[in-house]
Amino acid sequence: MNKLPAIISSIQQSGTILLVDAEVEGQGFSALLIESVSRLEWLEVGKSIDLVFKETEVSLARNLQGQISMRNRMKCNVLKVHKGELLSTITLKFKSFTLVSAITTRSINNLKLEIGDEVDALVKANEVSLMKTPQAGIK
């Protein structure tokens, strides 16, 4: 899974749906969640958390123009391309972090992705989970 350390900047709630905004090195991310029966105690503005999303949920775009609904948009550079028969993985550098996207080999070939290329990595807000950051000193 992909994990990005973030700090919660705001939480909007409507009924049981929560829209959580968080910042990763100054860049905004959004995660759409359903509220738990008991509110998770670590889900609060100002708290450090991890944004978690699966490799298969990361779409890639090159020279992206126009408007797009996806809120989580990361400017990345391609570090590595691993081609499988149908599915491939692309390792990306986003700020000081490493991300992985898994897309079809066909799409990689269409995009003509090469090491060093600049791409936008996109993730829908409802694909992002929040995880409590493991704290040092706690068993």
Next chain:
Amino acid sequence: MENHLIHIDIEKLMHTANGPMKLTVKTEIGSGELVALFGPSGAGKTTLLRILSGLTDPDKGVVKFGDTVWYDSEKKINLPSQQRNIGFMFQDYALFPNMTVEENILFAQTVKDAKAASELISIFGLNELRKRKPSKLSGGQKQRVALARALARKPQLLLLDEPLSALDAEMRVMLQDEIRHAHELLGTTTIMVSHDLNEVFRLASHVVMIENGEIKKTGKPETVFSDNTISGKVQITGQIARIERQDPINIVTVISGSNQIIKVIAFDSDLENLKLGDQVMVYTKAFNPIISKLG
């Protein structure tokens, strides 16, 4: 049914294959609960069971069954096994070789009651075998006799150490139902060591998870095996049954606590600390699953 809260507060230094380990257990077990002791081998589960049975003494501490003190190191109380009104079945159980199945069960009864013995024999599917000697029984059949014998004295506390380990899957599920049936019928408190997550979910009302001699978590199975450090609302716990590599991904088969088979795609980084047989949590967000009516 009388209320017999079991109060355990003990310490014992154990010598394990990995060197000395201190078993420290402080907990209370409610009357009539069916408790699963869950955790890796060598964590101290069997030792705790033996301490409750009176076969092993702790270094210090207190064990109380309701108002009766079974063990108190300071007051120098140590009630012998026979006076604790328990039924137990350990992994190294032995049946009396010179007695038939029926005689083994009758012998264990404190008050001789042929009708009750006969009931146990049929509950555990031993009717055809009642006149046989243990040497003429299979491993699974012996386990069923040992289980029936543990229940023969109508114990207030039943201690079972992996009671179904020698049985095939079908017999296991059947006897899980029988254990639950007997547990409810007798109104006993049952404490069972199990390595099998499915068994824990099927049987236990309460789980005590032990690791390295310490209680790590206690509670209902669904609470103990769920994870509140992640926001994902669809959480399934299970055991890894298979990992297939299909470059560049891996397909992991997980058998859930309710015996459902789930397949999950995992990347190499996910598998760094996972291997076959590991207990895992599979989670996804409430937004992803699609729901549709069966049939």
